[in-house]
Amino acid sequence: MDKLNLLLVEDEPFLARVVQDSLEQLGYSVVHAPDGRKAFSLFHNQFFDLCIIDVMLPYTDGFTLVKQIRSSGSQVPVLFLTAKTATNDLIEGYQSGGNDYLKKPFSLEELFLRINELLKRAKPPHSAFETQSAIGKYVFVPHQQLLKFGSEEHRLSHRETQLLKLLYDHRNALLERKQALITLWGDDSFFNTRTMDVFINKLRKHLQHDTAVQIINVRGIGYKLIC
Incomplete structure (x- = not known):
């Protein structure tokens, strides 16, 4: 345990x-x-x-x-x-x-x-433990901040979890950069934009084992999670 x-x-x-x-x-x-x-x-x-x-x-x-x-x-x-x-x-x-x-x-x-x-x-109620989402071959468990790939488990940071959840909620569609910044950071300043780019790159590394899963950068507009 x-x-x-x-x-x-x-x-x-x-x-x-x-x-x-x-x-x-x-x-x-x-x-x-x-x-x-x-x-x-x-x-x-x-x-x-x-x-x-x-x-x-x-x-x-x-x-x-x-x-x-x-x-x-x-x-x-x-x-x-x-x-x-x-x-x-x-x-x-x-x-x-x-x-x-x-x-x-x-x-x-x-x-x-x-x-x-x-x-x-x-402790969440029993039903909360069943809340998980499939991202390609990955299993994403937001309330535990876990990303699973087969028998491997990777613990995400709080901010990584928030950002991946937002991307997943907009999966296969455009997540506007400004919307993500205001939702997670409170404003769309240059510093926060650079910070979010760092977290996007971290998520790409976490998801690299399934080539069918991609986070695409729509230049100047936002991101799209393909899964």
């Missing part, structure tokens, strides 16, 4: 190490980020089953980080860690998209319990 992947965002080195080591001993795979900016970069390039996020972080605070995560369309469970205890802070945490709140100092046993409960609540 695959390990569950957790993102731990904590700027206190000692606490981060204790939490990471303890969770890894329980069988989780844990990626640590020391600040909100690094965490957001990791989030868009890896798949995570749950995020544990401190509120007071360098560069991007925890509340803002979770708002960014939610604005990308992700519903990944989020557990806040914080020394803040005011009611207004708790309300802001939930309004930003957090699912649970653990006040510092906390026991590791309570942390494990909260994580377990969040993961159980996040």
Whole structure:
């Protein structure tokens, strides 16, 4: 059985190490980020089953980080860690998209319990596990961010999954570049255009084992997924 992947965002080195080591001993795979900016970069390039996020972080605070995560369309469970205890802070945490709140100092046993409960609540209903799509000889499972080819499985990043899903929804038809940029990135700036081109090339590499599957560039207009 695959390990569950957790993102731990904590700027206190000692606490981060204790939490990471303890969770890894329980069988989780844990990626640590020391600040909100690094965490957001990791989030868009890896798949995570749950995020544990401190509120007071360098560069991007925890509340803002979770708002960014939610604005990308992700519903990944989020557990806040914080020394803040005011009611207004708790309300802001939930309004930003957090699912649970653990006040510092906390026991590791309570942390494990909260994580377990969040993961159980996040499990999709049985019917959701049957949601998959055929892309040529590939099987695309969006809710698991998986692309399968025979017995091989490849874990897609969150952004790769979003883009492939959008292409699949427009399969064998034109997906306009501007529509994709606004849907996934919020605007069609030059920087976002270049970024999307990078992700298109990544998807082409993921799909290269089936020559009948192609992502065609309609120059200056958009893309077309042929499958």
